[in-house]
Amino acid sequence: MDLYREIVLDHYKHPRNFGNLAKKTITIEDGNVTCGDTIEMDVLMKNGMVEDIAFRGIGCAISISSASMLTEEMKGKSVNEVMALSADHVFKYFGTTLTPSRTKCAVLSLEVLQKALVQGKERLK
Amino acid sequence: MDVTSIRKDFPQLTRFIRNKPIVYLDSAATSLKPIQVLEKEDEYYKKYCANIFRGIYDISEEATAEYEAVREITKNFFHSNDANEIIFTRNTTESLNLLAYSLYRGYLHKGDEVVSTILEHHSNFVPWQQLSPEYGVVFNYIGVTNEGELDVQSLSKVVTAKTKVFTFTAVSNVSGAIADVYDIVKRVRKISPSCFIIVDAAQAAPHMEIHVSGWGADAVACSSHKMLGPTGIGVLWVSARSSGHLKPFLYGGEMIKAVYKDRSEFKEMPHLFEAGTPHIAGVIGFGKAIEYLEKIGMEKIRRHEVDILSYAFSKFSKYKDITIIGPKDPRKRGGVIAFTVKGIHSHDVAQILNEDNICIRAGNHCAMPFHTALNIPSSARISFYIYTTRDDIDTFFRGIDRVKKVFS
Incomplete structure (x- = not known):
């Protein structure tokens, strides 16, 4: 069993980019209601780039560590790059096969981020 | 044991x-x-697989007899007075939806109230929440105590003389709290004597002796699959005195007496609510499950x-x-x-x-x-x-x- 690897637990216990952004383009919240998970993300976009991200929320180790690892990696990436990512990208953070019931935990943060970028782009128009 | x-x-x-x-x-x-249930279900498919109620040949009659015997077994198990009070559905959710769809179309009127509780399974909360506004009915619910039990004390504040349906679970699937069904039914009747009272017994039926007619409610719902039986079989008990409030839920085969160009005549309870070919093997397997439970006690x-x-x-x-x-x-x-x-x-x-x-x-x-x-x-x-x-x-x-x- 290596789903709860040290790196996953570290990101769960000490999530990176946890909190709020003072300057942001958009805030988006979504959740897996049946799990009781919610992730809320602030994103600052500039010149087609993801300048800064912060998130808050409650959830299982998978959803929180996924959000932590994703926000860490995506800061400074172009919006198009992030939009092109598929669920497989976040699955790789876990280095093991996720059971079907847990894939939605892992992919929640990516869904929130991509939704934020779509709506952020609209707002910047 | x-x-x-x-x-x-x-x-x-x-x-x-x-x-x-x-x-x-x-x-x-x-x-x-248990293996006994699986073998019994299999027996139908292997030995007397035929549709029920319509064949004029031995195996169809055998299947019909096996199917109807389970209605009798179920009646006895739940201490009902009459096997015609037992309707087979798909599961508790369908039993409760059947009641909801049947009651809104005729029994419930604009301005009436339906009262549920906050500790219900979604299947006994959402149908009432969703259908009430469609029919101009007011939907309300009773809360819980800090102990996770039904807040019976607040019942008299929520239930009124306009409460036409009251529906609650006998055992919570979360807190496990066992409700005092007799007492709750009595309290509701005191405020609204003709209220149609429904008990969700999905979590009670597998674990304790149930006396549906003694409870004093109008309808009781539960599922076979939580009590050793096959999936896809639910039970809905409707008291003979209350069944007149229910309009058919599903129209089709098996529930019909006669069909004319402009109108149809329907069968009586329970067939009125068992339209279409039912899960025959499942019902037969369910009978074995009840026998298994009865043997233990x-x-x-x-x-x-x-x-x-x-x-x-x-x-x-x-x-x-x-x-x-x-x-x-x-x-x-x-x-x-x-x-x-x-x-x-x-x-x-x-x-x-x-x-x-x-x-x-x-x-x-x-x-x-x-x-x-x-x-x-x-x-x-x-x-x-x-x-x-x-x-x-x-x-x-x-x-x-x-x-x-x-x-x-």
């Missing part, structure tokens, strides 16, 4: 995954099935569960970071314990336990309003049945220790 020999009847308990046996602690979701089953509950409670008391939802007295709850572990999400608890094939439920158990009322996002839940042993509980707590180690 000889649990060791009972366990031998359950083929799934002999299965190994990752070279480890299965510790099944999710019987409130669905129970395991519901009183013994209940005693076994209280023993397992007490044992689990004594072990839980050593964990200061675990909070149990619902009453602490094992005699006041069904064989289910939902809990939260401080700092660890229920899904992580369930996931790590799964490494040792310990099957538990995590999430909101289809009772989101209840979790919201208790101010928790989710919980983990273990639940027991006739095959659950103290060893299972020990294995579970070894698993909990591992969960805590991973997250320490």
Whole structure:
């Protein structure tokens, strides 16, 4: 069993980019209601780039560590790059096969981020 | 009650995954099935597979007789007065939806009130919540106490003379709290004598003796699959005196007396509510499940569960970071314990336990309003049945220790 690897637990216990952004383009919240998970993300976009991200929320180790690892990696990436990512990208953070019931935990943060970028782009128009 | 020999009847308990046996602690979701039920269900397909009620040949009549015998068995098991009060559906959810759709179309009128409770399974909350506004009916509900029990004291404030339907669960699938059905029915009747009262017995029927006619309610719903029977079979008991309030839910074959170009005539209860070819094999298997339970005796089953509950409670008391939802007295709850572990999400608890094939439920158990009322996002839940042993509980707590180690 290596789903709860040290790196996953570290990101769960000490999530990176946890909190709020003072300057942001958009805030988006979504959740897996049946799990009781919610992730809320602030994103600052500039010149087609993801300048800064912060998130808050409650959830299982998978959803929180996924959000932590994703926000860490995506800061400074172009919006198009992030939009092109598929669920497989976040699955790789876990280095093991996720059971079907847990894939939605892992992919929640990516869904929130991509939704934020779509709506952020609209707002910047 | 000889649990060791009972366990031998359950083929799934002999299965190994990752070279480890299965510790099944999710019987409130669905129970395991004994070989006798599986063989009986199979017997229909192998020996007298024919449609019921219509064939003028031996095997069809044999199938019809087997199917109808289960109605009688079910009637006796639930202490109903009349086998015609027993309707077979797909599950408790369908039984409750049948009632909702039937009652709104005729019995309920604009300005009437439907009252449910906050600790219901979604299947006894959402149909009423959704259909009430469509028919101009007011939907209201009773809350819970801090103990996770129905707040019976507030009943007199919520139920009024306009309350035409009152629906509640006999045993919560989260807190396990056993409601005093007789008392609640009496309280509702005192305020609204002609109220149509529904009891969701999905979590009660598998675990304790039920006297549907004694309860004084108008309808009772439960599922076969939680009480050793096949999936896809539900029971809806409707009192003969109240069935006139119900319009047909599904139209089609089997429920028809005569069809003319401009009108149709329908059969009486229970066939009126069993349109289409039913899950014949499932019903026949369900009959065997009831016989299996009767052979053990519901009183013994209940005693076994209280023993397992007490044992689990004594072990839980050593964990200061675990909070149990619902009453602490094992005699006041069904064989289910939902809990939260401080700092660890229920899904992580369930996931790590799964490494040792310990099957538990995590999430909101289809009772989101209840979790919201208790101010928790989710919980983990273990639940027991006739095959659950103290060893299972020990294995579970070894698993909990591992969960805590991973997250320490």
